[in-house]
Amino acid sequence: MKIDKKTILKIAKLSKIKLKENEIEEFANNLSSILDWVEQLNETDTDNIEPLNNVSSSKLPLREDKTVSNNSSNQVLNNAPEKVEEYFIVPKVVE
Amino acid sequence: MDFKSIKEIKTHLLKRKISIFELNEFFIDKIKKSKINAFIFFDEDLIRKRCKELDSIKNDLPLKGIPIGVKDLFCTKGIKTTAGSKILQNFVPTYESFVTNKLNNSGSVMIGKTNLDEFAMGSSTTTSYYGDTINPIATDKNLVPGGSSGGSAAAVSANLCLGATGTDTGGSIRQPASFCGVVGIKPTYGLCSRWGIIAFASSLDQAGIFSNNVEDASILLKEIAGYDKNDSTSSDITIPNYFKKINENIEGKVIGIPKEYDLPNIPDEIKIVWEKARKKLEKGGAKIINISLKHTKYALPTYYIIAPAEASSNLARYDGVRYGYRSKSQNNLEEMYESTRSEGFGNEVKRRILIGTYVLSAGYYDAYYIKAQKVRKLISNDFNDAFKECDAILTPTTPSPAFQIGQKEDDPIKMYLNDIFTVPASLAGIPGISIPFGKSKDNLPLGIQILSKHFNEQVLFDLGLFLEKNNE
Amino acid sequence: MNNIIKGKKFNWELVVGIEVHAQISSNSKLFSSSPTKFGSTPNSQVSLVDAAMPGMLPVINEFCITQAIKTGLGLKAKINNKSIFDRKNYFYADLPQGYQISQYKHPIVGEGKVEIDLPDGQSKKIRIIRLHLEQDAGKSLHDQSPNKTYVDLNRSGIALMEIVSEPDLSSAEEAAIYINKLRTILRYLNTCDGNMQEGSLRADVNISVKKTGEKNGTRCEVKNLNSIKFIKQAINYEAKRQIDILEDGGNIEQNTLLFDSKLGITKMMRNKEEAHDYRYFPDPDLLPLEIEDKFISDIKNTIPELPDEKKQRYIDQYKLTKYDSSILISEKDTSEYFEKILISNQELKNHTKIISNWIISELFAYLKKDDKQIKQSPVSPENLGKLILLIVNNTISGKIAKEVFEEMYVNKSDPQSIIENQNLTQVTDTKEINKIIEKVLQNNQDKLSEYKNGKNKLFGFFVGQVMKNSNGKANPKIVNELLKEKLN
Ligand SMILES: [Mg+2]
Numbered sequence A: 001m002k003i004d005k006k007t008i009l010k011i012a013k014l015s016k017i018k019l020k021e022n023e024i025e026e027f028a029n030n031l032s033s034i035l036d037w038v039e040q041l042n043e044t045d046t047d048n049i050e051p052l053n054n055v056s057s058s059k060l061p062l063r064e065d066k067t068v069s070n071n072s073s074n075q076v077l078n079n080a081p082e083k084v085e086e087y088f089i090v091p092k093v094v095e
Numbered sequence B: 001m002d003f004k005s006i007k008e009i010k011t012h013l014l015k016r017k018i019s020i021f022e023l024n025e026f027f028i029d030k031i032k033k034s035k036i037n038a039f040i041f042f043d044e045d046l047i048r049k050r051c052k053e054l055d056s057i058k059n060d061l062p063l064k065g066i067p068i069g070v071k072d073l074f075c076t077k078g079i080k081t082t083a084g085s086k087i088l089q090n091f092v093p094t095y096e097s098f099v100t101n102k103l104n105n106s107g108s109v110m111i112g113k114t115n116l117d118e119f120a121m122g123s124s125t126t127t128s129y130y131g132d133t134i135n136p137i138a139t140d141k142n143l144v145p146g147g148s149s150g151g152s153a154a155a156v157s158a159n160l161c162l163g164a165t166g167t168d169t170g171g172s173i174r175q176p177a178s179f180c181g182v183v184g185i186k187p188t189y190g191l192c193s194r195w196g197i198i199a200f201a202s203s204l205d206q207a208g209i210f211s212n213n214v215e216d217a218s219i220l221l222k223e224i225a226g227y228d229k230n231d232s233t234s235s236d237i238t239i240p241n242y243f244k245k246i247n248e249n250i251e252g253k254v255i256g257i258p259k260e261y262d263l264p265n266i267p268d269e270i271k272i273v274w275e276k277a278r279k280k281l282e283k284g285g286a287k288i289i290n291i292s293l294k295h296t297k298y299a300l301p302t303y304y305i306i307a308p309a310e311a312s313s314n315l316a317r318y319d320g321v322r323y324g325y326r327s328k329s330q331n332n333l334e335e336m337y338e339s340t341r342s343e344g345f346g347n348e349v350k351r352r353i354l355i356g357t358y359v360l361s362a363g364y365y366d367a368y369y370i371k372a373q374k375v376r377k378l379i380s381n382d383f384n385d386a387f388k389e390c391d392a393i394l395t396p397t398t399p400s401p402a403f404q405i406g407q408k409e410d411d412p413i414k415m416y417l418n419d420i421f422t423v424p425a426s427l428a429g430i431p432g433i434s435i436p437f438g439k440s441k442d443n444l445p446l447g448i449q450i451l452s453k454h455f456n457e458q459v460l461f462d463l464g465l466f467l468e469k470n471n472e
Numbered sequence C: 001m002n003n004i005i006k007g008k009k010f011n012w013e014l015v016v017g018i019e020v021h022a023q024i025s026s027n028s029k030l031f032s033s034s035p036t037k038f039g040s041t042p043n044s045q046v047s048l049v050d051a052a053m054p055g056m057l058p059v060i061n062e063f064c065i066t067q068a069i070k071t072g073l074g075l076k077a078k079i080n081n082k083s084i085f086d087r088k089n090y091f092y093a094d095l096p097q098g099y100q101i102s103q104y105k106h107p108i109v110g111e112g113k114v115e116i117d118l119p120d121g122q123s124k125k126i127r128i129i130r131l132h133l134e135q136d137a138g139k140s141l142h143d144q145s146p147n148k149t150y151v152d153l154n155r156s157g158i159a160l161m162e163i164v165s166e167p168d169l170s171s172a173e174e175a176a177i178y179i180n181k182l183r184t185i186l187r188y189l190n191t192c193d194g195n196m197q198e199g200s201l202r203a204d205v206n207i208s209v210k211k212t213g214e215k216n217g218t219r220c221e222v223k224n225l226n227s228i229k230f231i232k233q234a235i236n237y238e239a240k241r242q243i244d245i246l247e248d249g250g251n252i253e254q255n256t257l258l259f260d261s262k263l264g265i266t267k268m269m270r271n272k273e274e275a276h277d278y279r280y281f282p283d284p285d286l287l288p289l290e291i292e293d294k295f296i297s298d299i300k301n302t303i304p305e306l307p308d309e310k311k312q313r314y315i316d317q318y319k320l321t322k323y324d325s326s327i328l329i330s331e332k333d334t335s336e337y338f339e340k341i342l343i344s345n346q347e348l349k350n351h352t353k354i355i356s357n358w359i360i361s362e363l364f365a366y367l368k369k370d371d372k373q374i375k376q377s378p379v380s381p382e383n384l385g386k387l388i389l390l391i392v393n394n395t396i397s398g399k400i401a402k403e404v405f406e407e408m409y410v411n412k413s414d415p416q417s418i419i420e421n422q423n424l425t426q427v428t429d430t431k432e433i434n435k436i437i438e439k440v441l442q443n444n445q446d447k448l449s450e451y452k453n454g455k456n457k458l459f460g461f462f463v464g465q466v467m468k469n470s471n472g473k474a475n476p477k478i479v480n481e482l483l484k485e486k487l488n
């Protein structure tokens, strides 16, 4: 699969990663060759095979509906790059 | 007194031949003198404080006073945790991971946070924002320690601690163990809780252990394993006392040799060692049989779809909003996101995020992601079938000994091929151990890998101990 | 029902489907143990999981599963024994993980239905496509600063049920009735408080128009409407907007819209090209949710009588009209109030119609004036029952009863003591009433002769005078009878 400039930019946008002009081609090439390489999977016959999401044989554990009040604001705001009062602060969204 | 065996040092400590302080001062001194960049975080005062605290505890604890290195992927309360990334350069967790919390409760001394490939993505420990770790086996040769848990493997190998934690997603414990000449075990998926471990690929990530010998690995694994109600994929099973049960009598054990691992392009030195291990086991009374793991060839490409797909989503939280690095360019939210992530992540991480985003995106999901999950099922079936015939599977750990720093950087696929023998077990979630066995023609350590079925770690220790004792 | 919209050139029909986000009533969040209380200080109900701290993992709340199944059963829907949690990936400041855990391909609840009663007396079945569980996002506050956005994660991770209907609704009114009905069902089940002001119930409305007899047109989705008024406004505005475009020869583009409640118009949020690529995939931190039949049947046993069944029972058992019944059952609290009157006053069981009238007209009018819920009514059901008993016993007249009711409402007092204190007991003594009649006839000789000369209309005048002279306390029925005797 050849990844063109338009595709790599679309993927970068979705990933929220800005690529510099000189990186665009490099990553496009990397991705192309990796995708070419993984395409050998098409040699396998997977008709009637269920996709394997998780190898765990356990059942999903269920939690009781109990609250743990952790007076969280200090804990979660502790590492915030920018905060005002009890809020996280981010630059404004432009519409 | 040599400071290489936890088992031995424990008796010295108990008999007061040495104090916790003396023991740890020995390692503090060694770490300060070491030049291999094994640690991202090291604080000698903190270690001394911890020794004092342990000294005041009257009763014995399984790892009382034992210095353990912790991969910097485990969140440690009040101690900077970076995942080897710039994006977490200033992140100080307010919580302690399940595994390191267990280690602390066992009385161990957290000697430092070890270096790793950024977000555990790599096989060389050269993608860390905090510099390369150098393989201590032959520092003049400038070799990689392997990765991603290269700092931990190197630290144990250089005798900077008595054991270390690692995580293994596709070989990140077993491959560096092999390169550094130490024991490394990746247990069954779900044996150790992932709570508090910075996620790379959730369906594959598993914590494990590095040590100087198999018995120490069996002691340490028991201390980090166990059910955790906060990890929904953690298994609620009783953890055996591996160390007590360990048995080097391997008579009657059936060992499978998968023909698909005998690749034409792997060097003879690897094949010779594999052959040698097989012969030793046979001599010890094991029955060797040939088995087939038909889809082995497809394990790596499968892994390089699934792991990046999960990673692309797991790493979305590093957005500069709540913690970690935030770019100065922040005229609006979109720009803040893009600059933060572009400046905060290294190239290998970006590559995998991009690949992962691509294989999950509309129009490609079925062709790549679902296809990979189906092949993953086939690979898992292969192992299930094989373990109907044998107790364990014997393979080389890596297709080569440690290589030079910078050598495979330009070609991602070449780098990915390092994990060719370790990835299949990761996909199937089965346990694997790498035991130092034999040497390359340049006298570098090599590893032999033993695999077994889910939750049969004991057989890995049994066979591992036998090979360790019969490695000349 | 006729829902044809007349355009300038053609007749149009509206096609509306609704996705409701209903916040599950639970103590803790869907995947974490943080409390869910509304209106707490910012970021005070945020666990490490909700803030997506590195290495944190989700663990599902069993009660939220129970609530979703309960709701599914209330919607007469199929409960799926196996469902899967997926990640819906997108970046937003109030979405800490960078993805929302939701159910995409395999929801917990499948196809169901909701019956709605239309104003013309007909009922209509609205098909439900699915109900799935998902996490709510936090809140972004854009108006606190000119160039910054403030983020509060208290809501982040709260459990939501997304209930998706087929496009079976054909007018803004039907949409409003549907939302009301759905809310009633949720409240009966206690699975969601239905409080739209607090955002416990929000709707995304998909709207398209078509010419009669033709197939559905391109739809637009108006996101996140949090009142029934806005839902109606948005639908009517969109219908007109789309019809105008089509009649002018234009095309409708499949856009996502926001409703500006100040201006009463819809605005473009993003067009089809900008549509997100959410990259759904099964969350590897969670295993499939497998539910056994026993789990479902245990929940089934806890389901209370639902509005539709209750309404039918009111019609059959209490002989109430369909209209009265549907009003009494529309809020669980109203039906409870009604039934408490019957329980506390056994003698009233043959007087359900008068009880219903008192609730629907008097009580509702007072409550509405004070903006009170029936639960807050100063008149208890027991006391209203006593009052009604006094009426049916002929102890007081209906007119007096209204005065007594006002007194009861204002002073929270019981009717008996009001009547005693103010001597309002109805006069049923024929001797006494006859005395008053004599007096009235005496004082109105002229009118009396007019009546006798054939002016029958004056009968009412005499009744009125007698009532007035008794200060309203005379039993009107007896007054009538006695007057008739006297005059004829
Ligand atoms: Mg929607």
Ligand SMILES: [Zn+2]
Pocket (backbone or CB within 6 Å): C021, C134, C162
């Ligand atoms: Zn939703």
